[in-house]
Amino acid sequence: MLLPRDFFARPSVEVAPDLLGCVLEHETAEGLVAVRLTEVEAYAGASDPASHAWRGRTARNAVMFGPPGHAYVYFTYGMHFCVNLVCLGDTESVSASAVLLRAGEIVAGEDLARARRMRGPAVIPSRDLARGPARLCQALAIDRALDGADACVPSAPLRVRSGAETPPRSVKILTGPRVGVSRAADIPWRFWLDGDPTVSVYRPAVPRKRKLVTP
DNA sequence: GAACGGATTTTCT
DNA sequence: GAAAATCCGTTCC
Numbered sequence: 001m002l003l004p005r006d007f008f009a010r011p012s013v014e015v016a017p018d019l020l021g022c023v024l025e026h027e028t029a030e031g032l033v034a035v036r037l038t039e040v041e042a043y044a045g046a047s048d049p050a051s052h053a054w055r056g057r058t059a060r061n062a063v064m065f066g067p068p069g070h071a072y073v074y075f076t077y078g079m080h081f082c083v084n085l086v087c088l089g090d091t092e093s094v095s096a097s098a099v100l101l102r103a104g105e106i107v108a109g110e111d112l113a114r115a116r117r118m119r120g121p122a123v124i125p126s127r128d129l130a131r132g133p134a135r136l137c138q139a140l141a142i143d144r145a146l147d148g149a150d151a152c153v154p155s156a157p158l159r160v161r162s163g164a165e166t167p168p169r170s171v172k173i174l175t176g177p178r179v180g181v182s183r184a185a186d187i188p189w190r191f192w193l194d195g196d197p198t199v200s201v202y203r204p205a206v207p208r209k210r211k212l213v214t215p
Numbered sequence: 216g217a218a219c220g221g222a223t224t225t226t227c228t
Numbered sequence: 229g230a231a232a233a234t235c236c237g238t239t240c241c
Contacts, residue, residue, distance in 0.1 A: 041233070050233070060226065077234045078223030084233090100233060119236085134234050180233055201216090208231075209220075 003160045005152045008068035012087040012097035016042040017173050017191045019085070019099060021163035023107060026140040028157065033113045033140050035104030035130045036163065039192040039199045041178045043084070045096035049183035053096035064096040069152040072098050073137075073144055080134035083142050085151060085160070102179070102190075104130045105198045106139065113139035127197040171195070180205050 003022065008015060017040075025034040043051040045064070052061045052074065063072040064086055072084040084098035106113050106129050113129050117138055130136040137143070142158070149158045172194035177185055182205040192199045 043233075052233080055227085058227075074233085075225060076232055078225070078232090080223095080234050082233060102233085132234070178233070182231095203234090205233090206219095 001162055002152065002154055003069075003162055005067075005069040008085060008087050008152070010088055012042040012044060012099050013189060015085075015087045016040045016099045016189070017175075019101075019160075020173060020191060020193055021171075023161045023163060024101065024104065024140070024158075025108070025161065026142060026146075026158050028141055030141070031109050031112050033109035033116075034107050035136060035140065036107050037101060037104045038196040039103035039190070041100040041102055041191070042189040043098050043100060048097075048187075050178060050181040050185075050187075051097070053098075054183075057096070061096070063148045064098050066095075066148070068095075069150060071142075071146050071149045071151055071158055073142060073147040073149075075144060077134075081137040081143050082133040083137055083140075083146070100133060101136060102133045103192075103198050103200045104136055105196070106130055116141055131198050132200045176202065177204075179203055182207070 019037050019040050023034050023036050045053045053064050057065050060074060063070055068086050068088055070086045072086055073081055075081055084100050087097045088095055114124055117124050117129055130139045146158055150156055151158050151160050174192055174194050175188045176190050177188055178190045179202060
């Protein structure tokens with residue numbers, strides 16, 4: 001059954017672990033692709049230096065300041081999309097918190113997901129199809145057109161269903177620092193299912209080398 | 216399996 | 229102008 005809007009009307013730190021094991025679906029003209037979420041990260045609003053909402057509302061992050069249960073999709077690194085689900089903030093008055101969907105296991109439409117992820121002749125292992133936030137978006141064909149999409153409407157193309165067990169009782173949930181963030185790097189707001197092969201590998205934030213300027 | 220560099224453009228300072 | 233909630237291929241262990 002579809003996750004109700006009330007599910008998202010809580011601080012993102014509470015919502016994030018509860019999303020593990022839930023299923024994100026995206027239906028397009030090409031067909032349906034669904035992923036069972038195995039790895040997520042919580043981002044608070046104004047109080048979280050790592051959040052896009054930290055410095056206030058802009059054109060890009062406007063959706064995070066809206067009602068919960070909507071998708072916040074952003075473009076980064078010049079070529080990748082990442083998708084969040086909007087929650088409430090760390091206080092009732094401050095909103096703009098969200099959960100980044102980092103990885104999952106494809107449970108429907110695997111052939112379509114593989115075709116979307118296909119770059120060259122190399123065959124992509126099933127576990128890698130949605131292993132990482134940008135890969136997940138590519139497998140589900142999520143882009144900025146879905147920024148602001150309501151994920152709590154049954155007839156909408158993007159929606160989230162609860163899993164058989166949410167969260168799964170037989171699997172331990174582990175936590176750790178968020179991937180690739182330089183600010184607030186010590187806050188353990190990354191959540192994942194212990195031992196799941198689709199969980200992405202941890203990489204600490206590393207400052208990029210400046211491009212060499214020609215004299 | 217880890218470590219490195221390059222790709223590529225939007226967004227904000 | 230610099231950084232960015234990343235991915236991929238290569239090169240080493």
